[in-house]
Amino acid sequence: MAAQTHRPAARLTARALNRATLDRQLLLRRSAMSAKEAVGHLVGLQAQNTRPPYFQLYARLADFDPAELSALMESREAVRLVTLRSTLHTHTADDALTLAPLVRAPRERELRSFRRGLEGVDLDRLAAVARELVEERPRPLKELREDLLAHWPDADPLALTTAARCLLPLVQATPRGLWDRSGQVVLTTVEHWLGRSAGPGPGLDTIVLRYLGAFGPASVKDFQSWAGTTRTKEVFERLRPRLAVFRDENGVELFDLPDAPRPDPDTPAPPRFLPEFDNVLLGHADRTRVIPAANKGRNGVGNQTYGSVLIDGFLDALWRVRREKDTAVLTVQPLRRPTRAESAGITEEAARMLTAMTDAPDHDIRFGTFLDFGE
Numbered sequence: 001m002a003a004q005t006h007r008p009a010a011r012l013t014a015r016a017l018n019r020a021t022l023d024r025q026l027l028l029r030r031s032a033m034s035a036k037e038a039v040g041h042l043v044g045l046q047a048q049n050t051r052p053p054y055f056q057l058y059a060r061l062a063d064f065d066p067a068e069l070s071a072l073m074e075s076r077e078a079v080r081l082v083t084l085r086s087t088l089h090t091h092t093a094d095d096a097l098t099l100a101p102l103v104r105a106p107r108e109r110e111l112r113s114f115r116r117g118l119e120g121v122d123l124d125r126l127a128a129v130a131r132e133l134v135e136e137r138p139r140p141l142k143e144l145r146e147d148l149l150a151h152w153p154d155a156d157p158l159a160l161t162t163a164a165r166c167l168l169p170l171v172q173a174t175p176r177g178l179w180d181r182s183g184q185v186v187l188t189t190v191e192h193w194l195g196r197s198a199g200p201g202p203g204l205d206t207i208v209l210r211y212l213g214a215f216g217p218a219s220v221k222d223f224q225s226w227a228g229t230t231r232t233k234e235v236f237e238r239l240r241p242r243l244a245v246f247r248d249e250n251g252v253e254l255f256d257l258p259d260a261p262r263p264d265p266d267t268p269a270p271p272r273f274l275p276e277f278d279n280v281l282l283g284h285a286d287r288t289r290v291i292p293a294a295n296k297g298r299n300g301v302g303n304q305t306y307g308s309v310l311i312d313g314f315l316d317a318l319w320r321v322r323r324e325k326d327t328a329v330l331t332v333q334p335l336r337r338p339t340r341a342e343s344a345g346i347t348e349e350a351a352r353m354l355t356a357m358t359d360a361p362d363h364d365i366r367f368g369t370f371l372d373f374g375e
Contacts, residue, residue: 009247009254012217015265017248017289018313023261024214025280026060027272027310033061035068036092039078042214043207044089044099046282047080050177052275053090055307058357059272066357070179076194081171085228085282086110088172096171096190098201103169106228111166117156118163126152130164131189138173138188169198204235209257215283217246217256225285252286269313271342271349276305281315291315295335301371311342319350320370321358328360332367343367 012020022028026038035057039045045053054066069090072078079096083089086106091099111123118126126148133139133147141161148160164170169190175183191197202210211223218226220233236243236255246254256262274280276299280290287296292314299308299318309317309332317338321330330350338346347365354363 009245012246012248012254012262013265014249014289015313016262017217017254019263019265019267019269020217020256020261021215021280021289022269022310022313023263024216027280027313028263028267028269030062031060035061035064036072036077039069039072039090040092040095042279043210044083044091044095044279046084046277046279047088047090047177048277049275050182051179052277053177054179055273055275055353055357056278058353059274059278064356066179073174073177079171079190079193080177081169081190082107082165084226084279086166087277090177093194096169097194097196097198099207100169100198100201102207102227102229105230107166111163114156114159114162117159119155121152121155121160121163123163123167126160126163127167131168134164134168134170134188135192138186138193141185141187144187204232205239208232208235208239212243212255212257213260215280216260217244217254217262218284219248219252219254219286221252221285222254222283226279226283248286250286269310271346272310273319273349273353274308274310276300276307278308281308298335298373301373306371309346311336311338311346317346318371321354323358323360324364326360327362327364328354328358329364329366330354331370332365333369333371334367 031038033041038057038061045056047053054069057069058064077093078090079093080088080090081096083091083099083103129151130148133144145157145161148164149157152160170187171190171193173186173188173193175181176185208223211226212218215226220236224230224232243255244258246256248254281287295315299315300306307319308315309319311317316336317332317334319330319332321328332346350365351363
């Protein structure tokens with residue numbers, strides 16, 4: 001019998017990866033999915049601030065109404081809690097209960113970084129006390145801190161509340177995170193908030209497949225960067241017979257679902273306004289498939305991050321919107337000179353977004369500079 005020969009993995013250009021990723025992210029064309037379906041498909045929405053999840057869905061869904069996601073939050077079909085990369089995300093209720101394999105490692109790392117402030121604190125007892133407090137009634141962060149200090153007066157206050165969040169799956173109770181109103185951070189456990197316990201969650205194999213469905217093709221390091229975890233190579237090796245394998249222009253091995261869409265690299269990509277911290281910008285270790293190398297780190301200064309505009313599929317402009325009396329003023333700061341057709345498309349998309357996502361009767365769309373890179 002002749003020995004089997006293995007064909008070298010096909011290479012995917014940055015542009016091919018861009019179009020594949022945009023398609024999975026519902027950014028090549030707006031999807032008819034419901035808000036709940038989209039949140040599940042995307043394995044959560046980065047929610048470091050309260051409004052970005054709404055803008056993430058607006059960029060992806062046809063006829064999106066912010067009230068749809070707000071209603072999911074209010075009915076507890078979607079919740080805000082710390083998960084991927086130890087950062088706040090909006091997840092479906094089912095995912096909030098079962099994504100433990102993804103949150104364990106980053107929470108443990110964060111907890112270790114506060115160990116000096118927790119000397120003499122029994123972490124098992126801390127978890128039990130914190131659970132009893134927040135399940136008795138949802139507690140504002142300041143009140144939870146004071147209650148925990150009563151038990152451990154010599155501990156660092158911030159370390160105590162951080163440890164409670166790392167040890168327990170704490171959700172931010174509404175009205176925090178609602179579109180039309182908000183409130184202070186008030187915490188309880190996800191089980192108490194949803195009225196049900198977490199069943200057996202999906203294994204890492206299932207989570208990797210879901211990640212590839214929303215972010216692929218991707219490398220092992222890409223997945224680890226997205227999840228904030230490590231040591232998952234064996235999971236990909238176990239799945240290898242079920243996956244398609246490619247390489248990028250640098251020779252890095254990429255995995256994908258065999259039947260997932262990989263559009264022609266020349267497929268048109270319309271302009272899209274993304275909020276700060278959109279996961280399409282954060283979901284890979286190598287982000288050049290969406291962020292040109294020349295624009296790395298240029299979507300903010302210091303602790304301030306701005307929205308990103310995808311032009312022809314890549315981050316090539318920033319945006320911010322300000323209210324000036326009855327006018328919503330949206331400023332676009334290009335990072336390269338757009339063509340006349342690109343400028344017209346950006347203006348059209350900006351007008352559409354302002355109409356859908358603000359209640360200002362008047363709109364003013366400007367191309368200008370609001371961020372100084374010191375160049």
